[in-house]
Amino acid sequence: MEHSAADRDPKAVEFAKDKNGVGQVLLRNPRGASVRVSLHGGQVLSWKNDHGEELLFISSKATFKPPTAVRGGIPICFPQFGNRGSLEQHGFARNRMWIIDDNPPPLHPNDSNGKAFTDLLLKSSDDDHKVWPHGFEFRLRVTLAVDGSLTLISRIRNVNCKPFSFSIAYHTYFALSDISEVRVEGLETLDYLDNLCNRERFTEQGDALTFETEVDRVYLSSSDVIAIFDHEKKRTFVIKREGLPDVVVWNPWEKKSKTIADFGDDEYRHMLCVDGAAIEKPITLKPGEEWTGRLELSVMPSS
Numbered sequence: 001m002e003h004s005a006a007d008r009d010p011k012a013v014e015f016a017k018d019k020n021g022v023g024q025v026l027l028r029n030p031r032g033a034s035v036r037v038s039l040h041g042g043q044v045l046s047w048k049n050d051h052g053e054e055l056l057f058i059s060s061k062a063t064f065k066p067p068t069a070v071r072g073g074i075p076i077c078f079p080q081f082g083n084r085g086s087l088e089q090h091g092f093a094r095n096r097m098w099i100i101d102d103n104p105p106p107l108h109p110n111d112s113n114g115k116a117f118t119d120l121l122l123k124s125s126d127d128d129h130k131v132w133p134h135g136f137e138f139r140l141r142v143t144l145a146v147d148g149s150l151t152l153i154s155r156i157r158n159v160n161c162k163p164f165s166f167s168i169a170y171h172t173y174f175a176l177s178d179i180s181e182v183r184v185e186g187l188e189t190l191d192y193l194d195n196l197c198n199r200e201r202f203t204e205q206g207d208a209l210t211f212e213t214e215v216d217r218v219y220l221s222s223s224d225v226i227a228i229f230d231h232e233k234k235r236t237f238v239i240k241r242e243g244l245p246d247v248v249v250w251n252p253w254e255k256k257s258k259t260i261a262d263f264g265d266d267e268y269r270h271m272l273c274v275d276g277a278a279i280e281k282p283i284t285l286k287p288g289e290e291w292t293g294r295l296e297l298s299v300m301p302s303s
């Protein structure tokens with residue numbers, strides 16, 4: 001039996017609909033932090049700390065009307081990343097309607113006890129089979145802990161009689177004061193594939209990543225914790241991953257921003273995508289097998 005914060009506080013998990021009729025789950029912790037998850041795409045749309053400050057970027061030009069994913073938050077790229085395959089960009093999961101999973105297979109008690117959480121489910125549909133002929137169940141648990149950290153646990157199961165392979169990324173748009181004041185640590189000396197150079201492979205040379213132009217890279221096989229230091233806001237995002245060896249770093253910068261319809265011209269200054277991902281070596285599941293991946297995001301004060 002799993003016990004969530006909802007067992008003690010009926011306000012810890014609430015369900016509502018947005019103005020387009022899309023279901024959303026709101027998680028709250030006792031200190032006032034909150035997380036909002038949409039059933040559309042299983043996408044986290046908001047993560048606020050206990051001062052009510054938004055930690056995820058959402059574009060002022062974002063459209064919240066399905067079927068397109070919202071520009072910001074944490075869209076889930078599955079079963080394809082980017083255009084590395086025949087499916088639509090970043091796969092179809094972010095554009096599908098998920099359901100609430102009332103009776104998910106249990107997870108470790110640490111993933112629920114004392115926390116506010118919700119379980120969502122996406123099952124492959126007949127439409128999905130036309131473009132990707134595989135049977136899967138994708139279970140997503142979104143958890144808000146008492147310390148304000150946000151955890152996404154994905155369990156993907158092959159429910160068909162033939163194997164399939166997939167890629168996945170949690171395309172996390174972090175909200176920042178100013179991209180030119182930001183430093184990312186944990187990717188030093190790693191190899192990366194540069195999407196701006198036909199995925200050519202390079203090796204990261206610098207001490208830490210800083211930003212002064214467009215970046216669109218997949219860092220490979222990183223085992224470290226990633227930290228995003230925001231000097232102006234005096235806070236550091238800490239990203240921990242399990243089962244997600246690769247890390248995408250994306251900022252469209254000035255020129256590309258102007259070509260993205262649901263993104264403001266100057267908004268690149270206030271966001272950075274850093275995704276926990278499994279891309280270079282797709283994950284293969286035999287019939288009946290399940291894969292688990294875990295992303296944990298937390299924020300710490302820094303000087």
Ligand SMILES: O=P(O)(O)OC[C@H]1O[C@@H](O)[C@H](O)[C@@H](O)[C@@H]1O
Nearest residue numbers: 082089090171195216217248250
């Ligand atoms: O506009 P989309 O489909 O959400 O993708 C945004 C970006 O996502 C990044 O992860 C890709 O590497 C970029 O190439 C892409 O432009």
